[in-house]
Structure formats: structure tokens, C-alpha cells
């Protein structure tokens with residue numbers, strides 16, 4: 001039996017539209033409803049025929065849902081939840097796909113007291129935004145981390161996990177704070193570094209825009225892909241996961257200073273040891289089949 005029969009997706013950008021496509025492909029009998037605050041996005045979703053109904057208000061979108069998945073920037077989760085609160089069926093499960101979990105869980109709890117909430121995070125994406133950028137296979141073979149609330153409904157958490165497995169994801173359950181710490185180093189910090197390095201190169205007077213583009217290859221090119229990620233989404237991620245990101249940034253700065261020192265004093269062994277260690281990490285990721293299929297997809301579509 002399907003875990004949910006009537007699914008509403010609020011926010012129909014990259015992740016929401018990928019979710020719609022993936023549900024259509026994996027669970028074609030599910031009745032899909034979508035809502036987005038942008039009239040342009042709603043129009044595009046209608047034209048692409050991604051859902052059965054496009055609602056014009058959050059309330060109309062959720063009125064007969066048994067699962068509502070919020071796919072808006074993390075800073076908008078609380079407001080969206082408040083907008084739909086009055087029309088949410090008592091037995092509906094509310095979930096989300098936000099990149100940070102503790103702040104989103106708190107916002108949803110405050111906006112929807114008494115609702116069944118199961119936050120989740122599919123660890124899959126690209127640097128692109130909007131409904132045209134989505135694709136049905138985005139979640140296949142990728143992690144989806146479910147972060148159930150303390151005292152939450154375990155049956156609802158199992159149904160949400162089942163839902164993501166049917167879309168091809170591998171599901172892991174985590175405490176929200178632990179999720180935020182892990183993702184701070186594996187996802188949030190790499191984005192901050194990419195935004196920094198591309199900005200630094202752009203700021204350098206002698207490296208003009210045309211030279212950056214002309215000579216960009218390999219490493220720098222990979223950074224520019226990440227640094228092209230959505231400004232609203234990432235502003236919200238850094239504001240929402242502030243403490244964990246600052247903790248990881250502190251550690252990163254210390255490690256960077258060590259490498260700086262090794263370069264200054266010609267300590268080749270320190271550099272060689274560090275690079276050998278990190279090469280082994282890359283190899284183990286590739287061996288586990290966790291290589292970045294989405295990034296490859298992004299590159300193929302550059």
C-alpha cells in the first residue's frame with residue numbers, strides 16, 4: 001500500500017518540481033497538488049503539467065492532503081506553515097526538504113501546534129533553481145535524512161521514510177542538531193568556501209572577468225558551479241544554521257592556518273600527508289557509489 005494517496009507540494013522550484021516528477025514516475029496513482037507563491041512559477045508548472053492541480057492559495061493546496069511537503073527556502077518555512085494552518089486536515093502529515101533541520105522543526109512546531117510533523121532532507125540537488133531545472137531521478141541513490149521530532153508520531157516517520165524510499169532514496173534517521181552539524185561540514189561549509197574563492201578571484205584587479213572565464217578549468221570551474229547556487233536558499237541556510245557553521249568555520253580556519261604555515265616553512269611532509277589523507281577519502285566515496293551524480297548532471301547541462 002502506498003504511504004500517502006494525496007500529496008501536496010508547496011514551493012515548486014528545483015526540489016519541489018523534482019519531487020513532483022519523481023512521485024509521478026514512482027507512484028503514478030498519487031493525486032498531486034502544488035502551490036507556489038510566484039504566479040510565474042505556478043504558470044510554468046501548469047504548462048509543464050507537473051501536478052494534477054495547481055492551487056492559487058496555500059489553504060486550497062492543503063485542504064484534502066494526507067502529506068504536505070514544504071519545498072521553500074528554510075527562512076520561509078514558518079510563514080508558509082502559518083498560511084496553511086487553518087486549512088490543514090487534522091490527520092495530514094507535514095514534512096519538508098529544508099537543508100537545515102533544527103530551525104525548521106522549531107518553526108513548523110510553532111506555526112502548526114498539534115500537527116503531525118516529520119522533517120526530512122533529501123541530500124541531493126544542483127546549483128540550478130526553478131521548476132524547469134527539476135528532474136525525476138534527482139533523489140535516486142541519494143540519502144534522505146529524516147529527523148523525527150521528540151515525542152513525534154513514529155508511524156508517520158515510517159510512512160515518510162517509505163515515501164522517500166519509493167523515490168529511490170536511501171533513508172537515514174538522525175537527531176536534528178546532529179544533522180545540522182554534519183551538514184555544516186559536508187554541504188554548508190563547501191558552499192561558503194566556493195562563494196568566497198569565486199568572489200576573491202573576481203575581486204582581484206589583475207584577474208578580470210574575461211580571464212576568470214578564459215582560464216577557468218578543473219578546480220576553479222568546479223567551485224564556480226557551486227558558487228552559482230541560489231542566493232536566497234543559501235542566505236537562509238547560513239542564517240538558520242549559524243552556530244554549527246561558525247563551529248565548523250573555526251575548525252576549518254585552524255586547519256587552513258596549519259597548511260599556510262606548512263607552505264611558508266617549506267614543510268612538504270605536512271602537505272603530502274594531508275593530500276594523501278584527502279585523496280583516500282575521495283576514493284572511498286567513489287567506491288561506496290556515493291559519487292556526485294547530480295554534479296555530473298549539472299556539468300553535462302552547463
Ligand SMILES: NC(=O)c1ccc[n+]([C@@H]2O[C@H](COP(=O)([O-])OP(=O)(O)OC[C@H]3O[C@@H](n4cnc5c(N)ncnc54)[C@H](O)[C@@H]3O)[C@@H](O)[C@H]2O)c1
Pocket residue numbers: 010011012013014015016035036037038041071072073074076079080097098099100121122123124125126127128129130131230233237
Ligand atoms: N537546491 C538544492 O540543492 C537543495 C537540496 C536539498 C534541499 N534543498 C532545500 O529545498 C528547499 C527549496 O530549494 P530549491 O533549490 O528548490 O529552491 P528554488 O528557488 O528552486 O525553489 C523555491 C521555490 O519556493 C517558492 N517560494 C518561496 N517562498 C515561498 C512561500 N512563502 N510560499 C510558497 N512558495 C514560496 C519560490 O517561488 C520558488 O519557486 C530549500 O529549503 C532548500 O534548503 C535544496
Ligand SMILES: O=C(O)C(=O)C[C@]1(C(=O)O)C=C[C@@H](O)C=C1
Pocket residue numbers: 098099122123124125126127186187188226229292294295
Ligand atoms: O550538488 C549540488 O549542487 C549541491 O549543492 C547539493 C547539496 C549539497 O551540498 O550536496 C546542496 C544543498 C542540499 O541541502 C543538499 C545537497
